[in-house]
Amino acid sequence: MAHFLKSSSSKSALLNILKHNLALVTPARRHLRQSLPPSIRASQNPISRLCNTMAEKLSSIGFHEDANNQEVMDFPGGKVAFTHEIHFISESSQERVPCYRVLDDNGQQITNSHFVQVSEEVAVKMYSDMVTLQIMDNIFYEAQRQGRLSFYATTIGEEAINIASAAALTPEDVIFPQYREPGLLLWRGFTLQEFANQCFGNKSDYGKGRQMPVHYGSNKLNYFTVSATIATQLPNAVGAAYSLKMDKKDACVVTFFGDGGSSEGDFHGALNLAAVMEAPVLFICRNNGWAISTPTSDQFRSDGVVVKGRAYGIRSIRVDGNDALAMYSAVHAAREMAITEQRPILIEALTYRVGHHSTSDDSTRYRSADEIEWWSKARNPLSRFRTWIESNGWWSDExxxxxxxxxxxxxxxALRVAEKSKKPNLKNMFSDVYDVPPPNLKEQELVVRQTIKSHPQDYPSDVPF
Amino acid sequence: MAALLGRLCRRSSFPVSGHGFRMLSTVENVSESGKPMNLYAAINQALHIALETDPRSYVFGEDVGFGGVFRCTTGLAERFGKSRVFNTPLCEQGIVGFGIGLAALGNRVIAEIQFADYIFPAFDQIVNEAAKFRYRSGNQFNCGGLTIRAPYGAVGHGGHYHSQSPEAFFCHVPGIKVVIPRSPREAKGLLLSSIRDPNPVVFFEPKWLYRQAVEDVPEDDYMIPLSEAEVIREGSDITLVGWGAQHAIMEQACLDAEKEGISCELIDLKTLIPWDKEIVETSVRKTGRLLISHEAPITGGFGAEISATIVERCFLRLEAPVSRVCGLDTPFPLVFEPFYMPTKNKASFASDIGCNQVNCELLTPSFSHHV
Incomplete structure (x- = not known):
């Protein structure tokens, strides 16, 4: 029996077909089984192998007393003390994790607060970019309401997280965004025209008109293209951070997500992986209170997101996300630790989504207008920071x-130009699925082109083909 | 059987083929073209070459550090260091997601999912991240350096969760490639191609063949092109298409059919997407009949796609309905595995109830009247 045989089941199949094959097949397989050395036979069953490994581990565990005569156990990860009490770890601390801030609600610098100094130039750019972001949001939002854009999602209320994070990083730091962080792109030099081009999906959109508005991306600016899936960018960020680590780069990866995203498996997988791989990555959670209509009380029972870092062995901090100076200082310090100590850091920024989830959402159906108003007025990140730069004499009404x-x-x-611009050529529908279009895509492109030729009136006229 | 095989091999005009399989215990001669090697050793050799030839390449996954539960990563960590070959936490979406990010920064990434049955937590990462990474960014970014390896298929005692063939799920996803080798020599060449292909690839390894299949495998660094199927046995009466471990079953079917005077043409698809339609079409135009066989459940299996495509392209040339001999539409059943598997007597039974003309003809002496 020189021929390969697959299985006992195929063998039984053969039995019923050709008698003369049967006679040759069966002894050969019996011979094979008997000839396998025991090690191979055992290793063919991964379950038994894993049991053996566990047994080896357990046998290495020691029980003894430490210097204080306390009974301890050497267990993988370090010594574990014994206790004689039935004591469950509390589900939460007595007090919630405090929130770091530098500016009070009125924008006054809190006495003795620790923060990283910001130069006038940087501070003015931070404020200007926050204002720019807000104006951009308002105009795009209105454009969508007028039917000029298909969709939009604002960042209103979260300008400080966007801009202060960006300011505390270097251009070499790699961003894996969610979809409410266009401020980082703005800070790095993405122009209003470039934003508008993406939102209109015109021929100048780097994404070639393939994604909904606000799904920005820029290779030049180290800002990975947005996907609408929640938290999938977090494990990606860890892998990218590992690459920076291997290349010994003076840079880290920064990834963003919301309170809702912290419920996704990818969040937990990514944090654990980052800790184990000692990857220089900052996880920045924008805890803005709402995942579309779901309040955080329906999202988790923990003290927010910051406490989850410790479970994974990750250093974590809670920051007032509407305090640009605090955000800047926290991200600056986190970046420093991430790179010099090669470790992940978790930042939970407390903020509020002042805008609706997107233009497809009316948030007054599930939250009070008063609540929105309070966050928008009393805890406004722009006015707080403006007060501070004005108190430094760096800003004026003029x-x-x-x-x-x-x-x-x-x-x-920018809006006018982007709207007027042609859409990308039809060929862009078929490119970039793979590095080179395979034959099926070439065929499908031909069919689509022929269909357009026969029924031009049924297809958008602003898409050249 | 040995005599039959010898006769078949002499008649084959295709030197790189599954006919070189031998049982481990019967290896006698070392071919000049390579060393006899089983499939896991061939995979291991490919991984050694991949890591050796590209300093920006990485291999990781669950239990990969000590050599892997199937021994495919043996010796890699020792040779290339634990920063390039390492264990990961037990988290498939983490493994694939991490691999995407690592690949996105210009690295060659070989991520292992321990069993294909456990790939589903990573499905979102594969479908929504890896597959769309290049397209959604307008080619500003890509994760083409990513290859995901996963053992798939029946193994005789694997039950629900160590036996599945989930390839069809991934064949519905534009932006990735799906590759399945049939033999050690093919596994090495196709894996190296997959690793070096500038697109993300899901590479399913027939775990039943890890130790069982032995073939002469060249020691050097060679690649077998993706999206090119291969006629591994020429024939004139019927075309059989399959991939991976199922090929061995189909070769047996060809041998038996030959005894009945039926000439079978056997094609190994190798890459399921994007697949080589032309070679299958050319063959069916010649034979007029097509049988597709895979271990995965028949409903929604990739055989349905091949069938539909060939009917579209060769309808007037077909002399019988396209036929599929596949796994059943049940979860993979442990003690019932012998009944579940798409074996040759399934074809025979199908002929008895008259529901399957091609199989009927394949196994009926009167077939010769039709040709």
Whole structure:
């Protein structure tokens, strides 16, 4: 029996077919089984192998007393003390994890607060970019309401997290965003025109018109393209951070997600993996209170997200996400630790989604207008930071009105140009699925082109083909 | 059987083929073209070559560090260091997600999922991240350096969760490639191609063949092209298409049919997406009949796609309905595995109830009247 045989089941199949084959097949298989050495036979069953490994581990565990005569057990991970009490770890601490901030609600610097100094130049850019982001959001939002854009999602209320994080990083730090962090792109130089091009999916959109608005991405600016899936970017960020680690780069990866995202398996997998791989990655959670209509009380029973870091062996901090100076300082410090100590850091930024989830959502159906109003007015990240830069003599009413009118003008122009621009050529529907289009895509492209030729009136005229 | 095989091998005009399989215990001569090797050793050799030839390549997964539960990663960590070959936590979505990020920064990444049955937590990462990474960014980013290896298929005692053939799920996803080798020599060449292909690849390894299949495998660094099927046995009466471990069953069917005077053409698809339609179409135009066989459940299996495509392309040339001999639409059953498997007597039974013309003809002497 020189021929390969697959299985006992195929053998039984053969039995019923050709008698003369049967006579040859069976002895050969019996011979094979008997000839296998025991080690191979055992290793063919992974379950028994794993049991053996566990048994080896247990046999190495020692029980003895430490220097204080306390009974301890050497267990993988370190010594574990014994206790004689039935004591369950509490589900939460007595007090909630405090929230780091530098500016009070009125934008006054809190006495003795620790923070990283920000130069006038950086501070003014931070404020200007926060204002720009807000104006951009308002104009795109209105454009969507007017039916000019198919969709939009604002970042209103979370400008400080966006811009202060960006300011505390270097351009070499790699961003794996969710979809409410366009401020990082803005900080790095993505123009209003580039934002508008993506939102309109025109021929200048780097994504070639393939994704919904706000799914930005820029290779040049180290900002990975947004996907709408929740938390899938977190394990990606860990892998990218491992690459930076291997290349000994003076850079880290920064990834963003929301309170809702912290419920996803990818969040837990990514944190655990990052800790084990000692990857230089910052996990920044924008805990804005709402995952579409789901409040955090329906999302988790823990003290927010910050406490989850410890379970995975990750250093963590809770920050006032509406305090730009605190965000800047926390991200700056976290980046430093992540790179010099080669470790992940978790930052939970407490904030509020002042806007609706997206233009497909009306959030007053599930939360009170008063609540939105309070966060938008009393805890506004822009006005707090403005008060601080004004107190330093770095900002004025005049600068404010100049900035606002300039950005509004630029924004309306960007919108006009992007809207007028042609869509990407039809060929872009078929490219980039693979590095080179396979034959099935070439065939399908031909069919689509022929169909358009026969029924041009049924297809958008602004898509060149 | 040995005599039959010898005759078959002499008649084959295709030197790289599954006909070189031998049982471990019967290996006698070392071919000049390589060393006799089983499939896990061939995979292991490919991984050694991949790591050796590209300093930016990584191998990781559950239990990979000590050599893997199937021994495919033996010796890698010792040779290339624990920063390039390492264990991961037990988290498939983490493994694949990590691999995507690592690949996205220009690395060659070989991520192992211990069993294909456990790949589903990573399905989201494969479908929504890996497969769309290049497209959604307008080719600004890609994770083409990623290859996901996973043992698949029946193994005789694997039950529900160590036996599945989930390839069809992945064949519905534009942006990835799905590759399944049939033999040690093929496994090495196809794996190296997959690792070096600039697109993410899901590479399913027939775990039943890890130790059972032995073939002469060249020691050097060679690649077998993706998306190119291969006619491994020429024939004129019927075309059989399959992949991976099922090939051995189909070769047996060809041998038996030959005794009945039926000439079978056997094609190994190798890459399921994007698949080589032309070679199958050319063959069916010649033979007029097509039988597809896979271990995965028949409903929604990749055989249905092949069948539909060939009917579209060769309808007027077909002399019988396209036929599928596949796994059943049940979860993979432990003690019933012999009844579940798409074996040759399934074809015979199908002929008895008259529901399957091709199989009927394949196994009926009167078939010769039709040709």
């Amino acid at each position: 600068a404010e009105s100049d900035l606002r009118s300039r950005i509004k003008k630029e924004m309306l122009e």
